[in-house]
Amino acid sequence: METGGSASSRPEVKNPLWLLAEVTYKCPLHCVFCYNPVDYTRFGPELSTDEWLKVLRESREIGATQLGFSGGEPLVRDDLEILVAEARKLGYYTNLITSGVGLNEKRIAAFKEGGLDHIQLSFQDSTREMNDFLSSTRTFELKSKVAKLIQQYDYPMVLNVVLHRMNIEHTWQILEMAEAMGAEYVELANTQYYGFALVNRDRLLPTREQLQRAEEATNRFRERVGGNMKIYFVVPDYYADRPKACMNGWGSVFITVQADGTVLPCHEARMLPGLTFPNARDHPMKWIWYDSPGFNTYRGDAWMKEPCHTCPEKAKDFGGCRCQAFMLTGDATNADPVCSLSPHHHLVTAAVEKAQHPLEKRVTVQRIVFRDDKSSRELTRKRDTAAVTPA
Amino acid sequence: MSASATFSDDTVFDLARYFRFQWEPAQQAHVLLYPEGMVKLSGSAGEIMKRVNGSATVKSIVEDLEQTFPGVDLRKDVTEFLEVAHGNGWIRVKQA
Numbered sequence: 001m002e003t004g005g006s007a008s009s010r011p012e013v014k015n016p017l018w019l020l021a022e023v024t025y026k027c028p029l030h031c032v033f034c035y036n037p038v039d040y041t042r043f044g045p046e047l048s049t050d051e052w053l054k055v056l057r058e059s060r061e062i063g064a065t066q067l068g069f070s071g072g073e074p075l076v077r078d079d080l081e082i083l084v085a086e087a088r089k090l091g092y093y094t095n096l097i098t099s100g101v102g103l104n105e106k107r108i109a110a111f112k113e114g115g116l117d118h119i120q121l122s123f124q125d126s127t128r129e130m131n132d133f134l135s136s137t138r139t140f141e142l143k144s145k146v147a148k149l150i151q152q153y154d155y156p157m158v159l160n161v162v163l164h165r166m167n168i169e170h171t172w173q174i175l176e177m178a179e180a181m182g183a184e185y186v187e188l189a190n191t192q193y194y195g196f197a198l199v200n201r202d203r204l205l206p207t208r209e210q211l212q213r214a215e216e217a218t219n220r221f222r223e224r225v226g227g228n229m230k231i232y233f234v235v236p237d238y239y240a241d242r243p244k245a246c247m248n249g250w251g252s253v254f255i256t257v258q259a260d261g262t263v264l265p266c267h268e269a270r271m272l273p274g275l276t277f278p279n280a281r282d283h284p285m286k287w288i289w290y291d292s293p294g295f296n297t298y299r300g301d302a303w304m305k306e307p308c309h310t311c312p313e314k315a316k317d318f319g320g321c322r323c324q325a326f327m328l329t330g331d332a333t334n335a336d337p338v339c340s341l342s343p344h345h346h347l348v349t350a351a352v353e354k355a356q357h358p359l360e361k362r363v364t365v366q367r368i369v370f371r372d373d374k375s376s377r378e379l380t381r382k383r384d385t386a387a388v389t390p391a
Numbered sequence: 392m393s394a395s396a397t398f399s400d401d402t403v404f405d406l407a408r409y410f411r412f413q414w415e416p417a418q419q420a421h422v423l424l425y426p427e428g429m430v431k432l433s434g435s436a437g438e439i440m441k442r443v444n445g446s447a448t449v450k451s452i453v454e455d456l457e458q459t460f461p462g463v464d465l466r467k468d469v470t471e472f473l474e475v476a477h478g479n480g481w482i483r484v485k486q487a
Contacts (some may be wrong), residue, residue, distance in 0.1 A: 015417045017429065063417030065429055091413060093424040118409065118426040156409050157424065185426075 011300030013290055015063030017253040019092075020267060021033035023080070024259050025072040028101045030370040031124065033162050033204055035194040036072065037270055039380040041373050044260040049079040051281060054088055056284035060090040064255065067092040072259065073104030081110040088115030095120060097160075100146035113151050119150050120158045120187075123174070131168055144335050147181045159183045163214065164191040165355070171214040175231065183229055188218060190236035194268050196371045198327060199379065203368055205355040211239060238348050241330040242313065243320025243336035250298035250322060255289065263288045263293055268323040273334050298322055303333050307341045324365065397477065399447060403485040404473065405445035410481055412440050421446065423481055430481065439472050443486050 025040040037043075047055065056067070067087050068076060074080055077096055087094045095118045096111065108144060111119075124130065132140055151157055160179050163171070167230045169367050171188065178186045190211075191197050191204050206214075219235045225231075237244050247266045256264045261279040264270055277294040278287075290293060297303065301314055308319040319325075320336020328337045329344045337344035359365050398404075406412060411424040414437075417465040421437030432440060438459070439453070452467045456465045476482045 061417075063415070065415060065422065065424060066427060068427075091415075093411060093426075093429070095427060117411070117424075120426075158426065 013299065014253075016059065016255050016289055016316040018068070018255065019056075019059045019064040020068045020070055020254070020256045021052065021055070021074075021083075022256060022258050022267065023047075023074050024076045026076040027071060027099070028076070029073065029099050029124075030372045031162075032196060032200045032368055032370055033164055033191045035192065035267065035369040036196065036371060037268070038195055038199060038376055039059050040072075040384055042378040042380050043258065043262070047257075047261045047280070049082055051077075051261065052083050055261075055280045055285065056083065056090060056092070058280075059255060059257075060092060062286050062289055065091075065093060066095065068095045068097050070097040073099055073101060075107070081107065081114055084111055084116045085114030086323050088117070089289075091364060093117050098122070100143045103146050103149065105149060108149050108153050110378070115234040116155075118158065119155045120160050121147060122149060122162070123177070124162070124167070130170070134267070144181070147183075147210045150215075151182055152180060153255045156185065157181060157183045158185040158187070160187045160189060162189050162191055163206070165195075165206045165210065165315070166203070168206045168210045168214045170338075170360050172217040172221065175218070175229075179229060185232070187228045187232045187234065188214070189232075189234040192237060193294045194323065195325075196369060196375070199369050200366070201351065201365050202354070203359065204363075205236070205238060205351060207356050208239070208352075211235070222313060237321075237324075237338045238352055240338060241340040243324075243338045245317045246321035246324075246336070249318040251289070251295040252299070252318075263292075263294075265298075266323065269294075271323060272326055298332070305333055305335070306341075307339075308335045311341065397474065398484060400448060400450040402449050403446060404443045404449070404477070404482045405485045406443065407480055407483045412443075425481075430479075435468065436472055436476075439469055440476070443473075443482055444477075 008121050023261050024046055025036060025043065069080065069083065074096060077083075084094055086152050094116050096116055100121050100247070101103045121143065147157065148157075153251055159181070161174050161178075167174070168190075168276050174185065174188070190206070193205075197204060215233060222231055251265045254266060256267045257280055258264065258270070260268060261281045262277050263280050263285070269275070275297055278292045280288070283292065301309065301319075304314065304319055308314050320338055322332040324338065325334045326332040326345045334344060335342040337347050339345060354362065369379070409425055413422060413424065415422045418431060421432045421440060423432065423440070438456060439452065443453055447455070453466050453469050456469060457463065473482070477484075
């Protein structure tokens with residue numbers, strides 16, 4: 001494979017498979033569990049239509065096959081129809097990852113015409129009150145309408161519901177809602193603690209019991225619906241004892257392009273200190289994937305410390321998530337502290353232990369932070385002086 | 392004679408809903424694409440999938456392949472692959 005560098009010093013680099021296009025950070029919702037970078041308000045101007053088309057073309061040329069349009073809310077971009085149609089022509093399998101806000105019949109008809117393959121609709125909760133509270137807006141009824149449109153246009157009905165302490169006890173009701181909407185696939189994704197979710201971790205991390213009950217409810221529901229609805233339950237990694245194989249390895253299959261053109265090996269990596277990530281305006285995607293220093297930093301295992309370096313599981317989990325290691329330990333080359341073998345694992349168990357206590361019995365509880373521009377600017381100022389890790 | 396427990400020589404298969412079959416130059420392989428995923432096919436699997444088009448019967452797929460690759464009895468390979476593909480939900484039986 002052409003890498004442009006010396007083959008002996010580098011692990012073999014395969015072609016990318018996934019391109020996540022976070023086309024905008026504008027969003028009508030203000031979800032407290034959003035993984036978007038908290039400092040998104042300081043990013044540069046969004047890529048133009050032509051610049052996005054260049055990103056799509058060049059990424060396809062190096063092998064990316066799955067394409068996710070995300071954000072923010074991707075529907076905020078009024079050129080999304082153009083991007084979708086071009087992506088389909090290039091041979092991508094195109095996925096729209098949306099809150100549904102901004103999707104009307106005219107737009108979905110244009111997406112269908114342009115060849116959009118798949119829509120994943122997010123829901124915050126089964127009840128209107130909680131859904132609207134969690135996203136700090138009134139959207140529940142609108143989303144129900146969107147769900148109907150999605151079916152009307154013969155898309156698979158795929159629902160994604162982010163679970164956390166405030167809604168996890170509604171798991172059964174959430175699944176009933178999904179069934180009533182005709183969902184074929186439901187992803188119950190427990191919050192992972194990045195971006196705004198990390199800031200709100202104290203209020204979002206469920207208790208062990210809550211998690212257990214939610215899993216039981218999910219299993220009971222699976223028995224009830226049989227093969228008619230596929231339900232995926234994603235455990236929060238704080239409750240796992242081995243880290244997730246984050247991004248299937250750094251620079252292994254995944255590319256994120258942010259709204260301002262910054263290209264990353266995952267949607268969080270921009271926070272990592274000491275790394276510079278290229279902009280798609282300035283460099284071809286081929287160079288970025290194969291040769292840019294940012295994409296090569298954590299490829300392979302030469303960067304690993306103990307206990308990862310000699311760990312028999314390193315080929316399976318790649319030491320977990322570099323961003324989580326940095327956020328919790330201050331050093332991205334440490335093992336992901338979710339791992340029970342990590343010398344920093346106590347940071348995770350402490351958060352988990354704290355989560356077992358009701359909020360009102362804790363000495364300090366942070367105020368809840370909604371994902372909006374004002375919070376972003378505040379958090380950016382804070383980050384400039386200290387890390388945004390909850391105590 | 393039936394080709395397998397779940398289908399016969401006259402069965403017509405089509406791609407399952409939401410699946411797409413295409414050639415990937417970067418991988419030099421045929422692939423099946425579906426929401427957020429991909430299956431990379433071997434050379435022979437790709438040749439079989441090329442012929443799964445919603446109109447060809449299992450029998451005609453075997454005959455066509457045996458014409459393209461003469462001298463080999465491909466019936467067993469084709470049947471086995473179609474069973475796997477059907478079991479994995481990549482293809483569906485087209486109702487007459």
